[in-house]
Amino acid sequence: MNQPISILGAGLIGSLLGVYLKNRGLDVTIFEKRKDWRVSSPHSHGRSINMALSYRGWKALEKAGLKDAVAPYTIPMYGRRIHDEHGTTYCQPYGKEKEAIYSISRNTLNGILLDAAEKSGVKLAFEHKVENVDVHQNKITFSLPDQEQKIQESAIIFGADGAFSSLRNAMQRQSRFNFKQEYISHGYKELTIPPTSDGEFAMDPNALHIWPRGKFMLIALPNTDKSFTCTLFLPFEDYKVCFDKIRDKEDVKNIFKTYFNDAYHLMPNLDQEFLDNPTSALINTECYPWTVNHCLLIGDAAHAMVPFYGQGMNCGFEDCSILDNLIGKYGTFSWDLVFEKFQKGRKPDTDAICQLAMNNFVEMSENVADPRFLVRKKIEAKLHELFPQEWVPLYSMITFSDIKYSEAYAIGKIQDQVMEKVMKEPFITQNWENLDYHEILNKVETAKAV
Ligand SMILES: Cc1cc2nc3c(=O)[nH]c(=O)nc-3n(C[C@H](O)[C@H](O)[C@H](O)COP(=O)(O)OP(=O)(O)OC[C@H]3O[C@@H](n4cnc5c(N)ncnc54)[C@H](O)[C@@H]3O)c2cc1C
Known part of the structure; x- marks a missing residue:
């Protein structure tokens, strides 16, 4: 029955x-x-949102027999490509070589x-x-x-x-x-970077692009039609750059030229899209x-x-x-x-x-642009390289494994405490490669055992 x-x-x-x-x-x-x-x-x-599909999602699709049906529609993104205010870009890998998150519509x-x-x-x-x-x-x-x-x-x-x-x-x-x-103070709006006039991607397609600007940011994920879907995250109000203060095409142009100038030049329909597309709220x-x-x-x-x-x-x-x-x-x-x-x-x-x-949000919109954060990421990557089982960075535990989220959260907190102390060492930005990496790992293992 x-x-x-x-x-x-x-x-x-x-x-x-x-x-x-x-x-x-x-x-x-x-x-x-x-x-x-x-x-x-x-x-x-x-x-028109595109999604980042990662290990847990792939695993569930595979178990349902759907991985092969989905794979052709995805684009791997191996790291974050950070765009600073002068238009200089650099890449921060998400994980080890070949570890990627996948963009899909x-x-x-x-x-x-x-x-x-x-x-x-x-x-x-x-x-x-x-x-x-x-x-x-x-x-x-x-x-x-x-x-x-x-x-x-x-x-x-x-x-x-x-x-x-x-x-x-x-x-x-x-x-x-x-x-x-809880509605957070920020909302979002979707925008587009179309393909170039010769039909190519306007930027590196194998990265998630971020323009981190402290309390606000723009991100872009690639699409299979060679465009990018961008998402602009801004506070709704009470900040120098917020949705409330953008009233017309001139405001849009000013904000983009000031904070996202390289993206601005890749967005021919920006002002119209900005006015036409809805501003959406974010809820937990x-x-x-x-x-x-x-x-x-x-x-x-x-x-x-x-x-x-x-x-x-x-x-x-x-x-x-x-x-x-x-x-x-x-x-x-x-x-x-x-x-x-x-x-x-x-x-x-x-x-x-x-x-x-x-x-x-703070990591994406603020920390990724901080040189000390980059050093910290390098130290964590080295720890992971030296002790692949014992030290897995929080981002990798969440994105490239299926360890329980609550366990990853608890381990991440311990790693955080240890790394905060490591980052206080004098001249850390110059000397990070010469740290006693065994000692750092021991601190984590001891804290885990307590
Ligand atoms: C800007 C943004 C970016 C995101 N990026 C990512 C990402 O990169 N990776 C990721 O993993 N997640 C991402 N997410 C989260 C992801 O979108 C959601 O977690 C996911 O869509 C949840 O799916 P769902 O089926 O539970 O709900 P939904 O996708 O909301 O689907 C609910 C469905 O129910 C229908 N429905 C609603 N009410 C009724 C009703 N009364 N009667 C009948 N039908 C109804 C709706 O029409 C809809 O089809 C993002 C979310 C946002 C807002």
Whole structure:
């Protein structure tokens, strides 16, 4: 007997979850409020964000049998290319040689996952906006395009409907449901660097470009059509450079010429794009429990984080893979147990990555331009080279491994304390290569043992 399973949301996480559940032989329907954009506007890039896919995401895709379908649409980025205010650039490798994060268009990836879900037999119901979920009777109320309403029962309901989840809203009406959200002071706007007139990339395509300017920054990721999608992160207000103070094309031009002059010359449509494209807010949400009765939150619905570690989607993909392992272990007739194990095991990890994502804004927008930070990165890279198992930099633990986020967070804190002391040594910028690297490692090992 096959129990009907509903996934709310056909975004990145809902689509991949659909594939995983179908591979387990379950009867799955995904409900999505949007039209099927693969049909209605196949060439539209929708939200033109491109995503950085890293180890955890790849691993979850591979387990679902989708790695090869995704790989041709990605571009490896081996490091950050920093652009200073004079237009000079230099590269900071992300990890060891060949370690990269991969740029991919959100819409392309979502399309591949949805096609795979559909092909495997998942039913897709577009233009089904969830208005309410009765979490005790397992009933979902949808509104359909012509003001019709539909109520549907489902044995199991997954909320993969993003940061403003309708399932989470319903859960919030339960007693003892904890929820917190925080909008950060910054917002973002997407812009484009098109290909050059001879159809080539205007900058190095194998890097994530950053223009770090302290409290604000511009970043750019390559696209397979040889353009770059840029994201400008600025405070909304109360700073010399903020969205509130940019009112017309002249302001846009001044800001870009002053702070991002080399990028400015690569952006022929900048002023129009700036005025046309929306300014979006950035939110962090955390909640608990993730499960009530036979309903479970997953992906951004359970833990939406700010984008500065490039982990929101990777973390959501890892959620799907971990959930699948638990289904494999406990079977599909023990959903309560599966959901309980999932939320207990996973929550400390998503708390850790939400916090790290918040902290990483300072690293991206400020530290990467600081010469002492660069020396510190070199020392850490050397430690990793000398002791590949014992010293793995925090960024590598998060991005190039699947060590639990909470463990990486704890080890990262210890490394941080040790490195702060190392960086206080006199003439460190000149003498960093002659440090006693065994001694540094010993300090970390001792602190770990305490
Ligand atoms: C600027 C920016 C850059 C980012 N960069 C990266 C990156 O480089 N790497 C990375 O790993 N992560 C990144 N992220 C995070 C990533 O976008 C999210 O973690 C990821 O999209 C979460 O997927 P999701 O499926 O849980 O939610 P969503 O992608 O939000 O999908 C939710 C789906 O549910 C549907 N839905 C919503 N409400 C309803 C309803 N009531 N009824 C029916 N359907 C509904 C929506 O239409 C949507 O299709 C970035 C985020 C931002 C904002």
